[in-house]
Amino acid sequence: MSLLRQPMLWLILGAMALFAGLPGFGGDVALREGLFLTAIAIILASNLNLMIGYTGYVNFGNIVFFGLGGYFGVWLTTMHGWPLVPAAIVAAILVSTIALFFGLGILRLRGSYFTLATIGINEAVRALVSNIDAWGGSTGMYLSVSVYQPLGGPRQALWIVYFLVIGIMGASLFLSWFIRRSKFGLGLFAIREDEDAASVLGVHPALYKSVIYSVSGFLPAMAGALFFFKNGVIQPDQAFDLTMSTEAIVMLMLGGQGSVTGAAVGAFLYDQLRSTLLTSSMFSQFQLVIAGILLLLIVLFVPGGLIGWIGERWPRLRRVLE
Amino acid sequence: MFGVIASMVDGLLLGAVYGLAAIGLTLIWGVMNIINLTHGALIALGMFGVYFLTARVGGSPYVALLPVAVLGFVAGLAIYGLSVHRVIARPPLMSLLSTFAVNMVIIGAGTAFWSTSIYNLPFSVPGITWQGFTFTGAHMLAAAVAVVVAGALYLFMRHTRLGKAIRAVANNRQAAELMGIPSGRILAVAFALGVALAAVAGGLIATLFPFTVLSGSGYQLKSFVVTVLGGLGNPAGALVGGLLLGLIEGGVTPFIAVSWTPVIEFVLFVLILIAFPKGLFARGAAR
Amino acid sequence: MTALLEVTDLSIQFGGLRAVSEVDFSLAEGEILGLIGPNGAGKSTIFNLINGVLPPSSGRILFGGVDITGWAPYRVVRHGLARTHQIVRPLNDMSVLENCVVGGCFGRDNLTLAAARHKAAAVIEEVGLGEHRAVLARHLTIAHKKRLEIARALCANPRLLLLDEVLAGLNPTEVARMIEVLKAIRRQGVAILMIEHLMQAIMSLSDRVMVLNFGRKLAEGTPAAVVNDPAVIEAYLGTPDAAHKLAGEG
Numbered sequence: 046m047s048l049l050r051q052p053m054l055w056l057i058l059g060a061m062a063l064f065a066g067l068p069g070f071g072g073d074v075a076l077r078e079g080l081f082l083t084a085i086a087i088i089l090a091s092n093l094n095l096m097i098g099y100t101g102y103v104n105f106g107n108i109v110f111f112g113l114g115g116y117f118g119v120w121l122t123t124m125h126g127w128p129l130v131p132a133a134i135v136a137a138i139l140v141s142t143i144a145l146f147f148g149l150g151i152l153r154l155r156g157s158y159f160t161l162a163t164i165g166i167n168e169a170v171r172a173l174v175s176n177i178d179a180w181g182g183s184t185g186m187y188l189s190v191s192v193y194q195p196l197g198g199p200r201q202a203l204w205i206v207y208f209l210v211i212g213i214m215g216a217s218l219f220l221s222w223f224i225r226r227s228k229f230g231l232g233l234f235a236i237r238e239d240e241d242a243a244s245v246l247g248v249h250p251a252l253y254k255s256v257i258y259s260v261s262g263f264l265p266a267m268a269g270a271l272f273f274f275k276n277g278v279i280q281p282d283q284a285f286d287l288t289m290s291t292e293a294i295v296m297l298m299l300g301g302q303g304s305v306t307g308a309a310v311g312a313f314l315y316d317q318l319r320s321t322l323l324t325s326s327m328f329s330q331f332q333l334v335i336a337g338i339l340l341l342l343i344v345l346f347v348p349g350g351l352i353g354w355i356g357e358r359w360p361r362l363r364r365v366l367e
Numbered sequence: 368m369f370g371v372i373a374s375m376v377d378g379l380l381l382g383a384v385y386g387l388a389a390i391g392l393t394l395i396w397g398v399m400n401i402i403n404l405t406h407g408a409l410i411a412l413g414m415f416g417v418y419f420l421t422a423r424v425g426g427s428p429y430v431a432l433l434p435v436a437v438l439g440f441v442a443g444l445a446i447y448g449l450s451v452h453r454v455i456a457r458p459p460l461m462s463l464l465s466t467f468a469v470n471m472v473i474i475g476a477g478t479a480f481w482s483t484s485i486y487n488l489p490f491s492v493p494g495i496t497w498q499g500f501t502f503t504g505a506h507m508l509a510a511a512v513a514v515v516v517a518g519a520l521y522l523f524m525r526h527t528r529l530g531k532a533i534r535a536v537a538n539n540r541q542a543a544e545l546m547g548i549p550s551g552r553i554l555a556v557a558f559a560l561g562v563a564l565a566a567v568a569g570g571l572i573a574t575l576f577p578f579t580v581l582s583g584s585g586y587q588l589k590s591f592v593v594t595v596l597g598g599l600g601n602p603a604g605a606l607v608g609g610l611l612l613g614l615i616e617g618g619v620t621p622f623i624a625v626s627w628t629p630v631i632e633f634v635l636f637v638l639i640l641i642a643f644p645k646g647l648f649a650r651g652a653a654r
Numbered sequence: 655m656t657a658l659l660e661v662t663d664l665s666i667q668f669g670g671l672r673a674v675s676e677v678d679f680s681l682a683e684g685e686i687l688g689l690i691g692p693n694g695a696g697k698s699t700i701f702n703l704i705n706g707v708l709p710p711s712s713g714r715i716l717f718g719g720v721d722i723t724g725w726a727p728y729r730v731v732r733h734g735l736a737r738t739h740q741i742v743r744p745l746n747d748m749s750v751l752e753n754c755v756v757g758g759c760f761g762r763d764n765l766t767l768a769a770a771r772h773k774a775a776a777v778i779e780e781v782g783l784g785e786h787r788a789v790l791a792r793h794l795t796i797a798h799k800k801r802l803e804i805a806r807a808l809c810a811n812p813r814l815l816l817l818d819e820v821l822a823g824l825n826p827t828e829v830a831r832m833i834e835v836l837k838a839i840r841r842q843g844v845a846i847l848m849i850e851h852l853m854q855a856i857m858s859l860s861d862r863v864m865v866l867n868f869g870r871k872l873a874e875g876t877p878a879a880v881v882n883d884p885a886v887i888e889a890y891l892g893t894p895d896a897a898h899k900l901a902g903e904g
């Protein structure tokens with residue numbers, strides 16, 4: 046049972062190496078920008094999978110973690126002159142703490158009631174942040190070029206942020222994998238199947254749900270801090286965009302909820318599809334329409350997503366792809 | 368002081384329209400336990416329906432509501448058949464996603480055809496000015512129409528065979544089927560009715576404010592708030608919830624910046640959802 | 655001898671219905687107590703009260719000398735009191751083995767994943783689900799789902815097991831097989847409180863029997879004494895079917 050003999054370990058490390066190496070060696074900036082967005086998508090989808098796929102709670106407002114992380118990160122780096130990495134970590138800790146607090150309230154709700162509450166929380170936070178003058182209100186905050194100086198100027202800073210995001214992407218996948226094989230993960234699966242039965246079997250649902258909700262916010266918050274640092278500006282409507290929330294769900298469905306690779310593969314495919322559609326002269330106008338049709342077809346006919354479908358065809362691969 | 372009261376009255380007028388929009392959402396929830404995420408898109412389609420019927424064809428926007436309602440009903444049947452029927456018995460995520468997918472298609476197509484620029488209905492209704500405060504004519508008419516439509520729906524649900532069948536299915540689908548009510552057809556009709564109400568409400572909103580293809584999503588969120596205030600699945604509660612929301616909006620506007628109203632609304636939304644998941648007016652225990 | 659489970663003055667009110675009313679009983683270490691009574695008497699509700707699914711309106715539940723009244727279900731099972739459900743509740747999209755591993759991991763011994771797998775494998779053999787261990791729980795037959803309920807509960811290594819109609823809906827062969835399983839459990843020293851309609855099983859397994867009617871305790875004693883109790887017979891005459899059963903087999 047050595048860790049080194051687990052295919053998943055090498056899958057994740059391989060993905061990280063490809064993401065870092067492909068643009069890294071050639072210095073291909075366009076490729077880097079494309080993969081940067083894909084990596085962000087993988088981070089969002091695989092952490093959302095902890096809630097939807099593992100625990101069975103549909104968090105429609107998951108983007109609130111990303112947005113709040115961005116705000117805390119930008120605030121600490123620009124207003125308080127913090128270095129990027131500590132700022133991102135503290136942002137993530139703050140967001141996870143807030144999530145724990147939110148979770149204690151809304152995780153008493155089940156099914157669609159919970160989903161509505163997550164939408165409400167995202168909108169409440171968006172509205173609140175739009176009123177915080179210290180954070181620039183509805184116009185947001187702009188970063189001055191000087192914040193990139195400690196990282197060796199803007200050009201080098203973009204590369205550094207990129208590699209950090211790849212690191213978080215890897216961390217997200219490892220987190221999903223470890224939880225999946227842990228006792229904690231088993232408790233989550235039991236809650237997903239039947240929360241009351243799980244409780245009768247000894248799982249503490251309230252505790253488990255609060256912890257996973259909080260954990261599922263940590264890495265997206267870090268990613269948000271890095272994303273908006275690189276972006277140079279953060280605004281409420283961009284940071285708390287429900288469309289991004291729902292796109293993360295679409296990615297999860299596309300790849301297959303509940304598995305480590307499903308979230309990643311779905312995010313990758315969706316992001317490739319989106320950029321292909323956006324750059325095509327014929328379809329750029331109809332990107333949403335095509336994505337919508339795709340989602341409907343998946344929900345109706347392949348609810349297990351790509352990985353679920355593969356697992357049914359070739360049961361042996363199921364173990365490898367987890 | 369009079370300004371506050373006047374602002375609250377105007378809030379009530381708008382609240383009636385919010386209520387009408389939310390009735391469509393809550394009706395569908397009550398009958399089939401599905402949150403219809405095409406709601407906002409249909410509100411937007413209702414806006415454009417009224418716009419094109421009045422600006423291009425001519426005539427009063429209030430008359431245009433009738434064909435918009437019919438088109439909304441037909442669209443509702445189509446959406447039900449396409450995306451809802453098959454997922455009704457599956458976990459909530461599936462119906463959320465299938466209706467959201469249709470929403471993406473509608474909004475995507477709408478954006479492609481009409482862009483996201485601002486549209487405005489070219490019409491005006493004289494208002495009433497009293498003590499220096501103007502009650503907009505369009506607001507009063509919209510509220511009146513909303514109340515009439517809600518009343519008609521109430522009568523329909525109480526006194527027609529179809530309405531009673533819908534209520535029976537909402538109460539207990541299995542029992543209704545045992546009594547010989549074709550629940551599949553009833554579900555389709557109820558869904559279409561909910562969608563038609565959204566379209567009509569959208570058409571009414573178009574008579575009040577400028578709009579874009581994307582405006583629907585904001586009113587969808589408002590409908591969520593109203594629905595939760597009034598109790599998910601409770602159409603009468605939705606109208607009261609709408610009035611309440613309008614009253615809150617109107618009541619706070621004179622005192623704080625407009626940008627704070629959504630904060631109040633959504634904080635209230637989450638708190639009520641946690642404390643009273645069955646709504647403020649539910650009889651008996653909340654859970 | 656101190657009792658393992660001691661229930662005093664247990665009651666619950668559902669709106670106008672007093673489903674369980676001032677029930678007292680106790681159960682010794684290693685004992686099997688049968689709980690019988692017509693449908694709707696409040697038997698399953700007593701289980702729900704004991705393991706914390708429902709909070710009692712009044713009354714006290716001592717388990718191993720500890721007051722567990724009002725504890726959440728997950729705390730109760732960790733303390734060594736496991737149960738099955740009358741209407742089975744398998745974790746559908748998990749395998750038989752995984753279902754049982756959940757029982758072991760979160761039960762009294764708080765096992766690690768590896769230890770729980772070990773334990774689960776053994777228990778699965780014991781209840782005769784060995785060849786189905788990799789099957790998803792949703793694909794089991796009802797008889798096998800009932801066995802899974804028991805296996806899951808046993809993995810928690812309980813001191814007391816509450817069994818809610820585990821024989822209902824099984825054919826005679828399955829019943830005989832299940833009775834063997836229950837006897838094996840008793841030999842391990844686990845106390846059992848079992849709800850059962852099948853008198854043959856109650857008579858052959860129980861040390862004592864308690865009868866419940868309209869939420870109240872009607873009689874209690876050795877199986878033979880209880881079936882001959884006039885009050886019990888009268889209660890069962892209200893439901894001819896059950897009376898027939900009682901007369902035919904008692």
Ligand SMILES: Nc1ncnc2c1ncn2[C@@H]1O[C@H](COP(=O)(O)OP(=O)(O)O)[C@@H](O)[C@H]1O
Nearest residue numbers: 668671673691692693694695696697698699700
């Ligand atoms: N959670 C509940 N809410 C309301 N009534 C209940 C609840 N649980 C059980 N009851 C009622 O309590 C009575 C006893 O039920 P139960 O304990 O299941 O009977 P049985 O002896 O057949 O197991 C029944 O009338 C049932 O309808």
Ligand SMILES: [Mg+2]
Nearest residue numbers: 697698699740
């Ligand atoms: Mg029972």
